[in-house]
Amino acid sequence: MIPTLEWTDQGVRFLDQTKLPLEETYVLATSYQDVATVIRDMIVRGAPAIGVSAAMGMALGIQNSPSTTVAALSKDVDEMAKVLAATRPTAVNLFWAIERIRVLYYQLVDKQPANLSEAEKIERIREEVRAEALRMYDEDIEACKTMGRFGAELLPKEGTVLTHCNAGALATCGYGTALGVIRAAVEAGHKINVLADETRPYLQGARLTAWELLHDGIQTSVLCDNMSGALMRKGRIQAVIVGSDRIAANGDVANKIGTYSVSVLAKEHGIPFYVAAPWSTVDMATKHGDDIPIEERSAYEVTHSNGKQMTPDGCGIENPAFDVTPAKYVTAIITERGVLYPPYDESMRAMEAAVKAEANGVPA
Numbered sequence: 002m003i004p005t006l007e008w009t010d011q012g013v014r015f016l017d018q019t020k021l022p023l024e025e026t027y028v029l030a031t032s033y034q035d036v037a038t039v040i041r042d043m044i045v046r047g048a049p050a051i052g053v054s055a056a057m058g059m060a061l062g063i064q065n066s067p068s069t070t071v072a073a074l075s076k077d078v079d080e081m082a083k084v085l086a087a088t089r090p091t092a093v094n095l096f097w098a099i100e101r102i103r104v105l106y107y108q109l110v111d112k113q114p115a116n117l118s119e120a121e122k123i124e125r126i127r128e129e130v131r132a133e134a135l136r137m138y139d140e141d142i143e144a145c146k147t148m149g150r151f152g153a154e155l156l157p158k159e160g161t162v163l164t165h166c167n168a169g170a171l172a173t174c175g176y177g178t179a180l181g182v183i184r185a186a187v188e189a190g191h192k193i194n195v196l197a198d199e200t201r202p203y204l205q206g207a208r209l210t211a212w213e214l215l216h217d218g219i220q221t222s223v224l225c226d227n228m229s230g231a232l233m234r235k236g237r238i239q240a241v242i243v244g245s246d247r248i249a250a251n252g253d254v255a256n257k258i259g260t261y262s263v264s265v266l267a268k269e270h271g272i273p274f275y276v277a278a279p280w281s282t283v284d285m286a287t288k289h290g291d292d293i294p295i296e297e298r299s300a301y302e303v304t305h306s307n308g309k310q311m312t313p314d315g316c317g318i319e320n321p322a323f324d325v326t327p328a329k330y331v332t333a334i335i336t337e338r339g340v341l342y343p344p345y346d347e348s349m350r351a352m353e354a355a356v357k358a359e360a361n362g363v364p365a
């Protein structure tokens with residue numbers, strides 16, 4: 002499996018995605034501040050991957066904190082949560098993961114026996130939080146494999162599937178959401194060729210999707226972001242599958258910039274447009290896609306390629322890193338809890354209720 006990120010005794014080790022596809026090098030984060038930098042600089046990226054990275058960052062911060070009392074450690078934890086939450090605004094997995102660790106931490110604080118020393122309480126908390134971060138890592142891999150099984154049967158038995166950006170092993174803990182569905186379909190015997198949008202300006206498709214699918218022996222071609230419409234019109238594409246960074250309660254989908262354009266083209270050509278995402282990407286508190294914060298990244302990402310300036314000094318630059326695809330363009334949303342179909346406000350409310358019931362121990 003591709004080692005996107007890994008908890009080690011020395012810290013959290015990340016495959017440096019800014020160096021792919023030509024170099025496979027690693028970055029070791031030895032503090033929660035290092036993890037925040039790795040997320041902000043997109044050394045690791047992808048909604049589920051940055052969520053688990055932040056969880057491991059919190060565990061690392063708690064493990065390395067110099068605080069000798071629980072009260073002081075709690076102040077550190079609040080600061081870690083703030084720093085990690087400020088790294089990137091769109092992927093809801095980041096905030097979900099930080100909150101899951103923060104809530105667990107305070108539950109652990111409350112349940113420590115009064116007769117323990119501060120040092121003993123802190124050590125027990127450290128162990129439990131580290132175990133939770135590792136559980137989240139394993140859960141992500143399991144969720145992606147389950148999603149893969151649900152989604153595989155929706156893909157053509159033989160044909161070409163277009164994907165945008167990278168929603169693969171490199172965007173998760175190792176199996177992928179959209180690319181996990183493609184992997185599962187290939188494992189189930191589907192004969193699939195993949196077309197990967199290069200996905201400017203960060204080139205997740207050209208650099209990351211192509212690298213990881215070829216790494217797995219899956220036939221992949223890269224196209225420029227302005228080509229898919231013409232290929233759809235020629236009948237070259239049988240399905241589209243993408244990931245997501247945040248899904249609103251009405252089924253609107255935030256994903257990498259360019260996803261919206263692909264969805265409109267797919268609709269026009271009668272091509273199914275699937276979104277694959279774990280339930281942790283669903284944000285029922287955000288009612289409409291237009292309420293999803295869209296990250297604006299640096300102009301440099303657009304003006305330069307491999308360090309070479311491509312635009313004249315003084316011209317304006319737009320660099321929204323995500324866009325919102327209205328639910329009406331989404332054929333189905335594949336999650337590890339099953340496949341959602343329109344009307345999404347109803348199907349998602351039903352799935353939310355099932356998730357809550359399960360969490361409260363009520364049998365399905």
Ligand SMILES: CSC[C@H]1O[C@H](OP(=O)(O)O)[C@H](O)[C@@H]1O
Binds near residue numbers: 047
């Ligand atoms: C499996 S979620 C991947 C999702 O995240 C990517 O954004 P970024 O590379 O900026 O983190 C993109 O939107 C992918 O679909």
